[in-house]
Structure formats: structure tokens, C-alpha cells
Amino acid sequence: MKVRGQKANKVNVITLGCSKNLVDSEVLMGQLRANQFDVTHEAETNDANIVIVNTCGFIDNAKQESIDTILRYADEKEAGRLDKLYVMGCLSQRYKDELETEIPQVDAYFGTLEMPQLMKKLEANYQHELVGERLITTPSHYAYFKIAEGCNRPCSFCAIPLMRGKHTDRSIEDLVREAKRLASMGTKELILIAQDLTYYGLQAYGERKLPDLLRHLSDVEGIEWIRMQYAYPSQFPMEALTVMAERENICKYLDMPLQHISDNMLKTMRRGISKRRTIELVDTMRQRVPDIALRTTLIAGHPGETQQDFEELYQWVEETKFDRLGIFTYSHEESTHAYTLEDNVPAEVKQDRADQIMELQQGISLELNEQKVGNTYKVLFDRKESGYFVGRTQYDSPEVDNEVLVPATKDTHVRLGDFAMVQINEASDFDLYGTLV
Numbered sequence: 445m446k447v448r449g450q451k452a453n454k455v456n457v458i459t460l461g462c463s464k465n466l467v468d469s470e471v472l473m474g475q476l477r478a479n480q481f482d483v484t485h486e487a488e489t490n491d492a493n494i495v496i497v498n499t500c501g502f503i504d505n506a507k508q509e510s511i512d513t514i515l516r517y518a519d520e521k522e523a524g525r526l527d528k529l530y531v532m533g534c535l536s537q538r539y540k541d542e543l544e545t546e547i548p549q550v551d552a553y554f555g556t557l558e559m560p561q562l563m564k565k566l567e568a569n570y571q572h573e574l575v576g577e578r579l580i581t582t583p584s585h586y587a588y589f590k591i592a593e594g595c596n597r598p599c600s601f602c603a604i605p606l607m608r609g610k611h612t613d614r615s616i617e618d619l620v621r622e623a624k625r626l627a628s629m630g631t632k633e634l635i636l637i638a639q640d641l642t643y644y645g646l647q648a649y650g651e652r653k654l655p656d657l658l659r660h661l662s663d664v665e666g667i668e669w670i671r672m673q674y675a676y677p678s679q680f681p682m683e684a685l686t687v688m689a690e691r692e693n694i695c696k697y698l699d700m701p702l703q704h705i706s707d708n709m710l711k712t713m714r715r716g717i718s719k720r721r722t723i724e725l726v727d728t729m730r731q732r733v734p735d736i737a738l739r740t741t742l743i744a745g746h747p748g749e750t751q752q753d754f755e756e757l758y759q760w761v762e763e764t765k766f767d768r769l770g771i772f773t774y775s776h777e778e779s780t781h782a783y784t785l786e787d788n789v790p791a792e793v794k795q796d797r798a799d800q801i802m803e804l805q806q807g808i809s810l811e812l813n814e815q816k817v818g819n820t821y822k823v824l825f826d827r828k829e830s831g832y833f834v835g836r837t838q839y840d841s842p843e844v845d846n847e848v849l850v851p852a853t854k855d856t857h858v859r860l861g862d863f864a865m866v867q868i869n870e871a872s873d874f875d876l877y878g879t880l881v
Contacts, residue, residue: 453566454482456492458517459581460510461500463588463637463673465533469498470578472532472559477579479568485581490520493527496562499535501607503775510535511547518549530554532562534607556608577625583826585861586633586669586842587626591619591657592647595639597676599703600714600782601746601774604639611640613648620660627666630861633824634661635671635841642676655683662691668863669824671841673699677725678716685732695838696733699768701741705760706753713746714781726764737839739768742801745794746774747785754797761804767812768845769805771798806873813846813871820881823848823866825858833858835866848876856880
């Protein structure tokens with residue numbers, strides 16, 4: 445490594461995968477900045493002499509993207525354009541031995557909980573008092589807000605517990621402190637994330653504490669929206685819905701990956717919930733918070749999924765009319781329970797089933813969007829693009845959900861990161877078009 449003092453090290457951090465990974469990168473960057481490193485995130489220029497790739501190992505496509513990215517920077521190092529290359533995160537946690545053999549150009553590999561060791565390798569101090577402080581890489585008006593790490597669920601298809609370990613809560617006090625710091629920096633929206641929001645509190649407090657956490661965060665001055673992502677359906681703390689209904693700054697939005705609906709598949713997937721209980725849960729949520737927007741994620745082609753199971757899933761999606769929906773094709777992951785089963789749904793059948801669900805959802809989304817024409821919504825504006833100011837309602841999370849587009853004319857005055865009231869004039873499958881009120 446270059447001697448500090450002769451030439452300052454510049455670190456470029458590359459993040460792959462989910463928003464939980466992004467938070468880890470932001471924490472790492474905060475630590476590096478505190479150690480006087482010049483640090484950038486996914487820089488366009490090639491002037492960094494150290495690259496750290498934060499990898500994803502969730503499913504086949506994500507693993508391939510991580511490997512391709514590592515190889516790209518390994519080539520840069522071999523060409524002499526890079527001094528050091530480090531790899532961290534989920535792929536590194538899960539396949540460290542294989543990666544060290546296959547891509548030896550990497551100077552060191554680190555797992556998901558080995559940030560202190562990475563800092564030591566960089567001859568820097570990991571500062572415990574900085575935990576919770578980070579360099580935000582999203583637009584400053586919103587931030588992903590990780591409330592727990594790891595997962596205790598036994599889902600058949602999921603390798604996350606292998607990569608992230610057991611569920612560990614952050615304390616309410618720490619989270620409130622971080623929320624206040626973010627608010628002081630101009631953050632208006634907190635997007636609560638974890639492998640499983642539903643489980644929050646059981647490890648640290650011995651009881652589910654999500655409703656209490658929501659109340660405390662809701663009281664933080666300057667936070668105008670609080671959004672919940674990744675809530676597990678089984679044993680969801682229903683009091684959280686009461687808090688959602690009571691508090692203006694808690695978005696009427698819940699991301700709850702349900703994965704399937706047929707009892708055959710729910711049992712095979714080890715989801716801990718039945719079809720009847722799932723339907724009752726969705727109905728109850730809509731009764732308790734009538735304008736709630738529900739987002740879900742499904743899996744097509746899990747081992748044992750029959751045509752009848754798929755038709756049951758299709759019919760349920762058609763009837764339930766989720767506000768937002770995504771679907772993955774099943775990925776056969778080593779060391780998971782499902783890996784002991786035969787991966788017996790052909791790849792083209794998996795993709796065809798996923799395509800059918802998304803085509804169905806496209807129509808549902810258009811139908812629900814058309815019902816919004818003529819209504820007025822509070823919109824948070826994220827960016828300006830292709831002649832439009834682009835924002836979101838409380839019913840939409842960034843990057844994955846619908847957007848509101850307002851023409852950027854000379855008479856339209858919108859400041860990015862601010863809220864404005866917008867009347868909806870037109871709807872498409874996944875977007876709304878409107879004018880400022």
C-alpha cells in the first residue's frame with residue numbers, strides 16, 4: 445500500500461445488491477472519511493487507487509453481477525491502474541474460499557460483519573462511536589434506515605441467514621439518535637429496512653417493538669415520511685397499523701413479501717403461514733388502514749410448484765389487486781433447505797409464469813392509477829429528468845414503485861427534495877402525470 449503522507453489514498457466504493465448493502469457501504473464510507481481518506485461512491489472517473497466492492501450473493505443473477513464486477517477491477521489492477529482491490533459483503537461471506545482461489549488478484553476478502561478487519565487492513569481505525577454515522581449516497585432528502593441485521597426465519601429458498609447471521613436489533617435509542625442526525629442534515633424521509641421488520645425487538649427487548657419504534661421515530665422533528673419495507677407476514681405486530689393510522693408522517697405503505705398463496709407452496713417454502721391466514725391478514729390491513737398501499741414480492745417456479753399452484757397464485761393476484769408487485773424466478777441456492785429438493789420447474793416455465801404475473805399486474809396497476817386521475821396528492825420530488833420533475837406519493841418507494849411526473853415548464857417551480865401538492869391529470873401503467881396545485 446502507498447505510504448500515507450507521500451500520496452493520499454483515494455477509495456472508490458462499489459455497491460451491488462439491495463438497500464441494506466447500500467447502508468453498509470455508507471457506514472464504511474463514514475468510517476473512511478473519519479480516517480481522512482478521500483472516498484467516493486461508484487465514481488465515474490478512474491482516479492481512485494483503492495477499490496472496495498460490496499457484493500451481493502442473493503440469487504444467481506446477483507452473484508454473476510458481483511463476480512463480473514470483481515473481475516473488471518481485477519483487470520484494472522493487473523493493468524497497473526489500481527493499487528489495491530478489496531471485496532466485502534454477502535458473496536464474500538458465502539464463497540470466500542472459492543473466490544480466493546478463483547480470483548487471487550483481490551488483496552483480501554471480508555464477510556458481512558468484518559468491517560473492522562477491513563479498516564485495519566487499510567491501516568485505519570474502526571471507530572465504534574461513529575456507528576450510525578454514514579455518508580449518504582441517496583439524494584439527501586431520503587435515507588435507507590437499517591433497524592436490524594440478520595434473520596431467524598427458516599424460509600426454504602433463502603440464503604440470507606447464511607450470509608447475514610442471526611437477527612440482531614439496533615436499540616431504539618441508537619435509532620432515534622441517528623434519525624435526529626439525519627433530520628439535521630436535511631433528510632425528510634426514512635425508509636425502514638431490515639431482513640425482517642416484523643421481528644424487530646424480540647432479540648433486544650424480548651417482545652415485538654416495531655410499533656414503539658415507529659412512535660419514537662415519528663416524534664423526530666423534521667422527519668415528514670416514515671416508510672416500512674421488508675415486513676414478514678407471519679406474526680406481524682398489528683399495533684403498527686394503529687400507529688400508521690394515527691400518525692400523519694408514517695406513510696400508508698407496507699412492503700410485505702408474501703412469496704406465494706397456495707398452501708402446498710407456503711408449506712414447502714416454510715413460510716409459517718397458510719393461505720387463509722394470508723388472505724385474512726391482507727383484508728385486516730386494508731380495513732385498519734383503508735388507504736394503505738401494499739407492495740408484495742412473489743417467487744415463480746419454486747421446487748414442487750405445479751401448474752395448479754401457479755393458477756391459484758394467478759387468481760389470487762387478480763383478486764387481491766396489490767398496489768405494487770414484483771416477482772422473481774426461483775434460484776436454486778446451495779445450503780438452503782430447498783436445495784435438497786429437485787429443481788424441477790424448467791427455467792423457461794419459471795420465466796413464463798413470472799411474465800404472466802407481471803402482465804396481469806401491469807393491468808391492475810393501470811386500473812388503480814386511472815382511479816387517481818382528478819385527485820390531488822402530496823408529492824416528494826426526487827429528480828429532474830427528460831423534461832419532467834419526477835417525484836413520489838407516500839404510496840411509493842424510490843426506484844421500485846410508481847412515480848409522479850410534472851412537466852418542467854418555465855412556469856413550474858419545483859425544488860428537488862421538497863414536497864408539493866400535485867393534481868393528477870393522466871395515468872399510465874406505472875406512472876402518474878400531473879400539475880402543481
